[in-house]
Amino acid sequence: MFKLSDKGLEEVKKELNRYEARESAIIPSLYIAQKENNGFITPEVIKYLSNVMDLPESRINEVFKFYTMFNQKPVGKFHVQVCTNISCALEGGREMASHICHELGVQYDQMTTDGRFTVSRVECLGSCGTAPMMQVNDTYYENLTPETAMNLLRGMK
Amino acid sequence: MAEVKLLTEFYHLDDFQTLAGYKAKGGYETVQKALKMQPQAIIDEVKASGLRGRGGAGFPTGMKWGFLPKNNEPRYLLCNADEGEPGTFKDRMMMERAPHQLIEGMIISAFAVGSNKGYIYIRGEYTYPANVLYKALKEAYDAGLLGKNILGSGFDFDLDVYRGAGAYICGEETGMISSLEGLKGQPKLKPPFPAVQGYLRKPTIVNNVETLAAVTYIVRDGAQAYRKNGTEKSTGTKLFSLSGNVMKPGNYEVPLGYPLMDLLMNEGGGMKPGRKLKAVIPGGSSAPVLTAEEVAKANLDYESLAGLGTMLGSGAVIVIDDSQCMVDMLGVLTHFYAHESCGQCTPCREGTGWLNKILHSILEGKGRLQDIDLLLKVADNMKGKTICALSDAAALPVLSFVTKFRDEFEFYVREGRSKVKGTTYAEMQH
Numbered sequence: 001m002f003k004l005s006d007k008g009l010e011e012v013k014k015e016l017n018r019y020e021a022r023e024s025a026i027i028p029s030l031y032i033a034q035k036e037n038n039g040f041i042t043p044e045v046i047k048y049l050s051n052v053m054d055l056p057e058s059r060i061n062e063v064f065k066f067y068t069m070f071n072q073k074p075v076g077k078f079h080v081q082v083c084t085n086i087s088c089a090l091e092g093g094r095e096m097a098s099h100i101c102h103e104l105g106v107q108y109d110q111m112t113t114d115g116r117f118t119v120s121r122v123e124c125l126g127s128c129g130t131a132p133m134m135q136v137n138d139t140y141y142e143n144l145t146p147e148t149a150m151n152l153l154r155g156m157k
Numbered sequence: 158m159a160e161v162k163l164l165t166e167f168y169h170l171d172d173f174q175t176l177a178g179y180k181a182k183g184g185y186e187t188v189q190k191a192l193k194m195q196p197q198a199i200i201d202e203v204k205a206s207g208l209r210g211r212g213g214a215g216f217p218t219g220m221k222w223g224f225l226p227k228n229n230e231p232r233y234l235l236c237n238a239d240e241g242e243p244g245t246f247k248d249r250m251m252m253e254r255a256p257h258q259l260i261e262g263m264i265i266s267a268f269a270v271g272s273n274k275g276y277i278y279i280r281g282e283y284t285y286p287a288n289v290l291y292k293a294l295k296e297a298y299d300a301g302l303l304g305k306n307i308l309g310s311g312f313d314f315d316l317d318v319y320r321g322a323g324a325y326i327c328g329e330e331t332g333m334i335s336s337l338e339g340l341k342g343q344p345k346l347k348p349p350f351p352a353v354q355g356y357l358r359k360p361t362i363v364n365n366v367e368t369l370a371a372v373t374y375i376v377r378d379g380a381q382a383y384r385k386n387g388t389e390k391s392t393g394t395k396l397f398s399l400s401g402n403v404m405k406p407g408n409y410e411v412p413l414g415y416p417l418m419d420l421l422m423n424e425g426g427g428m429k430p431g432r433k434l435k436a437v438i439p440g441g442s443s444a445p446v447l448t449a450e451e452v453a454k455a456n457l458d459y460e461s462l463a464g465l466g467t468m469l470g471s472g473a474v475i476v477i478d479d480s481q482c483m484v485d486m487l488g489v490l491t492h493f494y495a496h497e498s499c500g501q502c503t504p505c506r507e508g509t510g511w512l513n514k515i516l517h518s519i520l521e522g523k524g525r526l527q528d529i530d531l532l533l534k535v536a537d538n539m540k541g542k543t544i545c546a547l548s549d550a551a552a553l554p555v556l557s558f559v560t561k562f563r564d565e566f567e568f569y570v571r572e573g574r575s576k577v578k579g580t581t582y583a584e585m586q587h
Contacts, residue, residue, distance in 0.1 A: 018317070020274070020357055023339025027322050059339075066341040066499075068323035069281045085243045086442055087400035087475055089489045123325065123493055124243040124442075125282050128400035128473070129407045138284040 002044045004052070008036050012052060022055070026063045029053060030070055039079065040071035068122070076111045076118040078156050081135040082149075084121040087128035092146075096132045097121050099146035100153065117153065158411070158419055161386055163394045164370055165410045168254040174289060176296040179257040185302060187377040191265040192310040194376075199269035203372060205380035207392035212237055212328070212365030213441065213471045215459050218372075222270050224352035225360050232360035234267045234275040235337070236369055239321055239328040241280055242441035243493060244473030247396040247408050248366040252279070252286040255370070256293035260316065262369035264307065265376055267314045270362055274315050278333050281322040290318050325497035329545045330363040331355075332499065343499045344545035367396055387413035391458035391469075399425050401476035402432065417447075417455040421476060432478040436561075440470025442490055443550030445557035446477075467557070482575040483562040484520060485585065487554060491516045494551035505548035508539040512555055519566070520582040522573030529566050532559055 004012065011032050015025035026049075033045050041064055050057040064070050071079075082088075082097035097108075101119050104112050111118045127133040130142030134149060141152055162168075172178030179185070191199060204219030225232060236259065240248040252259060263275055279287050294316060297303045305313045319337055326332040327342040334356050336342035355361025371393060375383045384392045391413035397420060400406045404426030411420065417439060421427065428434055434449045439457070445467040447455060455465055462469050477486065495513040500506045512535055515528050536552035536559075543549075559566055568576035578585060 019319070019337075021338055024319070024337060026339045027320070027336070030322070031320070062341055063339065066324060067281070067321070070322060084489070085493055086438070086486060086489050087244050089486065090401045090475070090477060090481060123496060124241060124245075126240050126246045126249045126280070128244050128246050128398060128475075131400065131406070135282060140285070 002033075002037060002042065002048050004033065004036055004048070008032050009052065012049070016053060022053075023059065025053065026055070026060055027067070030060070030064055034070060039075050040073055074111060076116050078117050078136050078153070080117055080119045080153065081122040081125070082119065083123070083125045083127065083131070083133055083135075085124040087124070088131040088133065091131035093132035094121070096134070096144060096146045096149055100134075100149060103150050104153075116156070158415055158423075160409055160424065161394050161412050162410050163374055163386070164251070164255075164258065164367070165396065165408075168250070173255055174253070174293075176257060176293070176300060179255070184257055185261055187373045188261050188264050188302070189308060191268055191376050192308060192312055196269045196271060199265065199372075199376060202380050203269070203375055206375040206383040207380075207387075207390070208368065208371055208375060208383070209391070209459065210365055211367035211371070211395060211472070213242060213443075215469060218364060218368055221352060221364075222266075222362060224350060225270055225362065226353065229271075230360055231274070232270060232272045232362070233356045234263060234270060234272040235330075235333065235356065235361060235363045236263060236275065236277040236366060237328065237330060237333055237363050238277050238279040238283070238286075238366050239333055240283075240366075240471075241325040241328045242443065242471045242473055243490075244398060244400050244438065244441050244475040245471040246398045246400075247472065249283060249286055250408050251366050251370060251396070252283070253289055256286075256290050257297065258370045258373065259290075259366055260293060260297050260302070262371070262373045263316060264302065264314055266362070266364065266369055266372050267316075268312050269372075272362070273313045275317075276337060277316070277318045278327070278337055279318060279320055280327070281320050283320075287318055287320055294318065324499075325493075326499045326545070326547060329547065332545065333363065334361065341499070343501045344547075346544050388456075388458050388460070390460055395457070395469075395472050397457065397472045397474050399474045399476070401474075402429060402478035402481070403427070403476040404429060411457065414456050414458040414461070417452050417457055417474070420457065420474060421452070425476070428476075428478055432480060434476070435479045435481060436477040436483070438473075438475040438477070438554075440468045441473040442475070442493065443546075443553060444468045444470045445553045446561060448561050480577065482569075482577040482585075483558055483565045484516070484569045485575060485578075485582070487558040488513075488516050488520050490554045490558075491551070494547065498547060498551070502543035502548065504539045504542045505551065508535055508548060509551045511535050512551065516555075519569055522581060524570040526567065526570050529559060529563065529570065 015028040331345040351361040409424040491513040495509040536555040539552040
């Protein structure tokens with residue numbers, strides 16, 4: 001059964017009173033829950049949030065499904081998101097993404113067997129002048145080459 | 158011509174990020190001046206400055222403010238920091254380097270429009286800039302620059318940051334409002350415009366980061382001084398995000414009206430060795446592409462680019478050199494719009510998907526010659542038929558790429574491989 005930590009629950013309650021409308025707390029609360037549920041959201045998490053937030057499951061679910069930063073299935077400890085939109089594509093972002101997958105022996109959006117990495121191709125991250133780039137969890141890594149990207153990833157424990 | 162650093166003058170200083178560093182360069186002096194002015198006088202100054210929205214639409218800011226009802230009804234000031242237009246990375250730099258510049262611009266703007274509550278809606282991926290903003294907000298509250306009775310003026314303004322969660326459409330102002338209301342980020346039918354009925358159905362002003370930051374300088378120096386940069390109709394300076402196949406990509410602040418070729422060759426350091434300019438997308442991925450011949454005639458102002466059938470947009474200048482395949486690049490864009498359509502309007506939801514499928518069947522060597530006209534026909538049917546501009550934004554690159562580089566598309570269909578690269582899509586290794 002999913003349950004937030006006391007601190008997480010406290011944070012959700014704070015979010016509920018933080019904005020002009022209670023529903024505005026859905027996105028922040030999904031972030032809090034995702035962090036405590038190993039990086040992804042399940043129907044059980046939605047049910048739990050629905051109870052503590054006193055909002056219908058369907059309301060939380062529609063928000064969850066709409067936004068790309070909420071994961072619908074487990075991701076690795078390091079979620080590697082490589083931008084493949086136009087500015088990065090012009091500078092080798094797609095080749096870098098495919099190199100990383102090849103080196104890690106996975107397909108896109110598939111977790112490595114040791115649970116360390118999931119590699120995804122994503123849309124523009126606003127780092128176009130420093131292409132190619134990748135976002136690993138919350139951090140941007142810029143001005144990469146396929147090799148420097150792999151070196152960074154190998155160093156992540 | 159050269160850069161004119163009005164907003165970005167002190168961006169090279171690391172401590173410009175802090176309250177002390179910002180104040181050391183005259184920060185928060187203008188807000189003191191503004192709070193002693195009549196709100197209408199600030200609105201008039203912004204109107205007279207000719208400032209136009211820097212997020213993409215280029216709508217006159219003072220006029221937008223003027224649409225608010227003339228009564229005491231509570232109203233909101235929202236900062237659109239959901240920077241998502243491919244090629245754009247200026248707002249991120251502004252928030253990272255100068256969070257107080259945005260906050261000061263918001264206090265002055267809120268005072269002008271009579272708002273006591275504001276939010277900065279920042280895209281979810283921008284974790285670092287969001288943290289910089291949180292820290293700056295705390296500094297501003299502690300210094301009495303936000304909250305009740307700001308600097309003893311009797312004016313109250315509360316400001317908070319709201320993080321999105323990954324959706325391009327939330328950069329559309331009514332989509333952003335939906336998202337802030339805790340809904341899917343789907344745009345709303347206009348009218349009513351947000352100034353009349355926006356966030357929680359209250360009058361709401363939504364302005365871009367760069368627009369709000371510019372307000373301070375207009376109040377500080379006066380509208381006439383602001384107009385000294387730029388052209389008659391495109392006034393002031395603007396940040397341009399230069400990216401793609403160019404030697405020195407980056408953000409550059411230049412006066413509007415600056416020759417596009419100068420930005421590429423001077424600030425951008427020119428093309429890479431041995432490469433020739435093929436095309437430029439001048440205003441973010443939604444803007445129609447320009448050929449190298451057109452680039453030579455283009456100035457970076459709203460009118461010059463409109464005259465060439467494209468737009469200034471967010472100021473994202475994407476440079477494409479002669480090693481690139483236009484069919485391949487258009488495939489990147491059709492994929493993007495199909496992924497980001499919110500699904501609300503049929504022409505967009507279905508159209509973006511069709512465009513992407515047709516284009517990828519061409520890329521995979523399964524295209525027919527009539528598919529090229531089909532792309533144009535589908536794109537044409539997506540224009541001006543939906544609640545927001547995403548559908549048009551998806552159609553415009555298709556129409557311009559196919560029309561201006563038709564030989565590349567025809568070659569690809571006939572040969573099943575790229576005219577430029579000589580290879581098939583599978584062989585392109587992505």
